[in-house]
Amino acid sequence: PHSVPPVSPQVGSYRDISHESLSLFRLLEPQIEILVLGTGDRVERLHPTMLKHMRESGIAVEVQDTPNACATFNFLTSEKRVAAAGLIPP
Numbered sequence: 001p002h003s004v005p006p007v008s009p010q011v012g013s014y015r016d017i018s019h020e021s022l023s024l025f026r027l028l029e030p031q032i033e034i035l036v037l038g039t040g041d042r043v044e045r046l047h048p049t050m051l052k053h054m055r056e057s058g059i060a061v062e063v064q065d066t067p068n069a070c071a072t073f074n075f076l077t078s079e080k081r082v083a084a085a086g087l088i089p090p
Helices: 019-027 048-056 066-078
Strands: 034-039 060-064 083-088
Parallel strands (some): 034 083
16 A cells, blocks of 8 residues: 655744655655745745755755745746645745
8 A cells, every 4th residue: 555644734934844744745646847935035945955855756846935936836837837836925
């Protein structure tokens, strides 16, 4: 049987972003090419190992402030890219 990792949807700030909270995006079918993360009012740095783990799963990650992340996500989907967004309100 396929084991599904626990998923934590409780992300209130960029500090709450973890391997576990990102695991949801690795489960999506079809697999996404790029994950756009909006970290609120400002671009916040995420731990490099989290980003590396996503890249190793075949998913590029773009971290931006939330308004720009929304625009990037809309552009990617208009270009028919398989993308997802995780957005923290500014």
